Amino acid sequence: MESIPVEVDVDISPIGFPGFNIVGLPDKSVEEAKDRVKAGMRNSQADFPAKKITINLAPADLHKEGAVYDLPIAVGIFLASGQAAYDPKDDFFVGELSLDGRLREVNGVLPLALLAKELGKKRFYLPQENAMEASLVTGLEIIPVENLAVIFDHLRGISTLKTLSGKKYTFLDEEEYEIDMKDIKGQERAKFALEIAAAGGHNVLLKGPPGAGKTMLARAFPSILPPLSFEEAVEVTKIYSITGNINKKNPLITKRPYRSPHHTTSIMGLIGGGTYPRPGEISLAHRGALFLDEIAEFPRHVLEAMRQPLEDGVVTVSRAMSQVTYPAKFIFIAAQNPCPCGNLNNPKLRCKCTPTQILNYKKRVSGPILDRIDLHLTVPAVEVDKLTGDDKTAEDSKIIRQRVIKAREKQKKRLKGSKLICNAEMNVKEIKIYCELDDDCLTLLKQAVSKHNLSARNYYRLIKVSRTIADLQESECIAVSHIAQALQFRNIEDNLF
Numbered sequence: 001m002e003s004i005p006v007e008v009d010v011d012i013s014p015i016g017f018p019g020f021n022i023v024g025l026p027d028k029s030v031e032e033a034k035d036r037v038k039a040g041m042r043n044s045q046a047d048f049p050a051k052k053i054t055i056n057l058a059p060a061d062l063h064k065e066g067a068v069y070d071l072p073i074a075v076g077i078f079l080a081s082g083q084a085a086y087d088p089k090d091d092f093f094v095g096e097l098s099l100d101g102r103l104r105e106v107n108g109v110l111p112l113a114l115l116a117k118e119l120g121k122k123r124f125y126l127p128q129e130n131a132m133e134a135s136l137v138t139g140l141e142i143i144p145v146e147n148l149a150v151i152f153d154h155l156r157g158i159s160t161l162k163t164l165s166g167k168k169y170t171f172l173d174e175e176e177y178e179i180d181m182k183d184i185k186g187q188e189r190a191k192f193a194l195e196i197a198a199a200g201g202h203n204v205l206l207k208g209p210p211g212a213g214k215t216m217l218a219r220a221f222p223s224i225l226p227p228l229s230f231e232e233a234v235e236v237t238k239i240y241s242i243t244g245n246i247n248k249k250n251p252l253i254t255k256r257p258y259r260s261p262h263h264t265t266s267i268m269g270l271i272g273g274g275t276y277p278r279p280g281e282i283s284l285a286h287r288g289a290l291f292l293d294e295i296a297e298f299p300r301h302v303l304e305a306m307r308q309p310l311e312d313g314v315v316t317v318s319r320a321m322s323q324v325t326y327p328a329k330f331i332f333i334a335a336q337n338p339c340p341c342g343n344l345n346n347p348k349l350r351c352k353c354t355p356t357q358i359l360n361y362k363k364r365v366s367g368p369i370l371d372r373i374d375l376h377l378t379v380p381a382v383e384v385d386k387l388t389g390d391d392k393t394a395e396d397s398k399i400i401r402q403r404v405i406k407a408r409e410k411q412k413k414r415l416k417g418s419k420l421i422c423n424a425e426m427n428v429k430e431i432k433i434y435c436e437l438d439d440d441c442l443t444l445l446k447q448a449v450s451k452h453n454l455s456a457r458n459y460y461r462l463i464k465v466s467r468t469i470a471d472l473q474e475s476e477c478i479a480v481s482h483i484a485q486a487l488q489f490r491n492i493e494d495n496l497f
Contacts, residue, residue: 001238001326003108003115008069008093009056010076016052022073024057027065036067036097037074044101044148049081063322065276068106071095071125074148075155084155091123092116094130101148105129108242110234110251113137125151131164133241133251136234177223179216182396186386190217193377193489195400198224199407200468201424202461203310203332203372205295208379209349210342214335217379218291221333222258223397225289226405232287232421235327239279239286257288257330263297271305277317277324282309285330295334296364303369306332310372313425329425332373336365346381374424374461375489407471423468431460435467440480448487462486 006024020034041048055073057064072093079086094112096104105127113134116124123141124134131144142164145151153159181191190206194217197204206214228236236253240246246253261270261281272280282290292298309315313329338344339358343351353361370376411422414434420426426434437445449459465486466478475482 001111001242001324003111004059004062005115005119006062006064006069007058008072008076009058010073010080011054011056012049012077012080013052013054018050018052020053020055022055022057024055024060025063026057027063029067030057030064030069033067033070033073033097036070036099037077039099040070040097040101040148041074041077043099044152046078046148046152047081047083048077053077066106067096067104068094068108068112070097071103071145071148071151075125075151078152078155084152084157086155090121091125092119092121094124094126095145096127097148103127103145103147105248107244109133110136110238110241113140113142114238116140125161129248132249133237133246135164136237136252177220177397179220180223180397181220181400182394184213184216184220184394186382187213187217187379190377190379191395191400193375194221195224195404196465196468196472196489197221197331197333197375198226198401199404199422199472200411200464201329201331201422202374202465202468203424204334204375204377205370205373206333206335206377206379207338209346209381210337212379212381214379215293218260218289218293218333218335220397221289221291221331222256224400224404225256225331226401226408228254228256228287236287239283239326243279243284245284257285258291259285259288259330260291260293263292263294265298265302267299267302267305270302271309271315271317272326273317273319275319277319277322279326280315282306282315282328282330283326286327287329289331289333291333291335293335294337296336296361300364300366304366307368307372310369331424334365334373348381371455371457374465377489403472406474407468410471410474423464423471426464426467428460431463435463435478437463437478437483441466441478441483444480444483444487454490458490462490465489 022031022034038048057069074097075093078084094106094109096106098104109126109130110133113124114137117137117140123143125143125145126134128144128146131142134142143161144164145161150161154161193204196202206217208214233252233254236257237246237251240253259281265281268274268280270281272278272283309328310332314325315328316323316325339351339353340361341352343349344358408422420430445459445462448454466482469482469485470478
């Protein structure tokens with residue numbers, strides 16, 4: 001996510017046997033650059049010196065991986081051997097070589113372009129396929145390179161490479177989504193809960209019998225999320241860039257991510273990690289939504305690993321050789337049945353589960369995970385009349401989305417000057433400043449905490465949800481009714497495990 005500059009030093013010595021060595025903790029893919037560079041230079045009508053060549057990748061104590069060093073190594077050898085008089089101090093080079101000298105695309109170009117700008121570089125040379133992605137960064141000359149032959153002619157002054165002009169991106173409000181809220185029959189209370197979640201960035205648990213519409217509600221959720229700002233879009237694009245999951249022609253991700261991994265996903269697949277750490281599903285859902293369907297079917301240790309990211313908005317993966325931190329600010333949506341057969345408390349179907357089976361099923365999701373979910377919602381089975389009838393009063397996603405955008409604008413104005421963008425990100429300090437409560441509100445909260453033994457985390461999350469409800473209702477102050485509504489979305493029985 002945050003790139004580190006690597007300087008390619010080249011020494012060509014006439015003393016000793018001809019050879020080609022790379023030092024500076026290179027991995028196997030960097031070591032193999034020797035063959036790619038040698039063949040690429042020879043097939044580009046450049047002289048590859050038959051001398052002792054030493055390449056140093058500085059800083060020497062940083063592990064290097066990948067093929068992004070091919071182009072700077074080739075350019076370094078070209079200049080060090082005296083084939084061109086050129087000072088590259090203002091330039092930044094990135095690219096993988098093929099044996100015929102063509103440049104292949106690489107991953108993670110956007111973070112590299114941001115680094116080049118931060119270092120004060122003027123020109124950024126990179127493969128043609130990555131040029132549009134790098135053009136997202138303003139104030140930097142983006143120079144696409146097709147092959148080594150053209151860049152060598154450019155360095156000699158024989159020809160000049162063209163600079164890519166940046167593309168202006170627009171964020172369209174009229175986006176097409178798989179499911180619209182008006183397509184969901186009934187479930188008005190669930191729709192309102194999802195509206196609160198979208199407006200304030202709150203986590204949601206949907207609990208109900210099979211076929212009640214939990215998955216459909218979750219799939220319709222992206223249709224009411226506010227559009228990404230340009231800064232948020234760049235954050236998301238950086239994550240997808242380093243994993244190689246972007247469209248090279250239209251690299252900027254303008255739609256909020258929505259991830260729905262299967263319950264067999266491993267802990268590294270969900271959280272991130274590996275021998276060479278990579279972002280997981282929670283990071284790919286950054287600034288969007290993560291939906292875990294049938295959350296009770298996920299391995300308990302996988303769910304427990306989400307505790308810290310849900311609280312802090314980042315995930316830190318530590319290994320013996322390195323430590324990396326990935327952003328993970330997402331809206332968490334979970335769905336589960338009330339029991340193994342799914343018919344607990346269903347007035348029309350009898351539950352076949354024993355009390356022990358029900359208790360064990362509920363214990364699959366721990367109390368600390370449930371404690372981090374703001375809105376607990378029971379989704380009942382839909383009545384036949386609502387399924388067969390035509391509900392002309394149902395609101396479509398566009399109308400709901402406009403209310404969400406309006407509420408987000410109020411929060412943005414209120415939290416101006418901080419790095420926070422929504423109510424769910426507020427900590428205790430911000431809550432005391434922006435969520436003032438009168439005596440009646442405090443009395444109701446005290447009674448709820450005392451009666452149901454709510455935790456301190458629950459207490460503050462109730463206040464944040466109340467603030468979001470007040471924003472949706474265009475109220476400057478939190479009223480008793482807002483606290484009462486927030487309490488209705490708090491499933492007290494889940495806190496008794």
